[in-house]
Amino acid sequence: MSAPPATEPQVASSPKVNWPVPPPEGFSADDLDRIPDLPSHTELIDGSLVFVTPQKLFHWRVIRLLERRLAENLPEHLLVRGEMTVTIGPKQRPEPDVLVVRAESEESEDVGTYPPDAVLLAVEVVSPDSMVRDRERKPQIYAQAGIPHFWRVENDGGEPKVYVYELDPATRTYVARGIHEDRLKVSSPFEIDIDLTEMHRM
Structure with missing residues (x-):
């Protein structure tokens, strides 16, 4: 039939x-x-x-800062991307605020979305209208898809606070690796050192 x-x-x-x-x-x-x-x-x-509501200035500044500083620290086989979706099965196609993807995933200029195995890091900057999605549902989706690293950025009185998570591959859940204020310095997924206060100069 x-x-x-x-x-x-x-x-x-x-x-x-x-x-x-x-x-x-x-x-x-x-x-x-x-x-x-x-x-x-x-x-x-x-x-x-x-549907996404219009961005606030905090949201825009944090995204620009992370995109710029991540790009400066990237190994050659990785790329920073924004405003691109990740297709995770037939019912999930989220759009993280910032992505780090494998360069080999961009073999064509026609790429409009990434598979989850192309993504090394997904970042969500929490907005008032997206708190539950950014804090709960989207991390669940990313972890179940096997995306190795997830960062959640909160607005802490006008200052960015970055919650860093790493995937436990056995349980497909994220494990907290640290909370960063003023400075984001980590060695995984690669060496990263970002002055978060620089956001105010974006």
């Missing part, structure tokens, strides 16, 4: 906005490439679309 043809996601119309209507089984990772006019940085978490 042949499988039924794939159907395009439906869009509900109103005078002001068109809202994608999920199929009964939820959206799939591929739907992010097919649904027209999705807002920038839309993610797929557990089969549901997640």
Whole structure:
């Protein structure tokens, strides 16, 4: 018996906005490439679309600082990327704020998303509207996918506080490796030394 043809996601119309209507089984990772006019940085978490609110200045500054300083410390076989999704199975396509990926994963300019085995580090900068996702659900998804390193950055009175985690491959859960204020200095996944107070000069 042949499988039924794939159907395009439906869009509900109103005078002001068109809202994608999920199929009964939820959206799939591929739907992010097919649904027209999705807002920038839309993610797929557990089969549901997640729309991102406008960035606050803290969020923007931390991302720029980490992207710049990570790029300065990277081994040649790694790259820093932002605004790119990771496809983790059919129902998960999150977009970390910062990624460190293996350079070999970019064999083509047509790369639009990364597989989890291409990702060495995922970073989430927590926003008020994304606390539960960034603190709980997304780390679970990254760990279950086998991404070796995860950082969570919190706004601590206007200063960044970085929580560093490393994957326990036996349990597919993250183990806390430290909390960093003022300075982020670690030896894994590679030698990194970042003055976090520099964020205010971004």
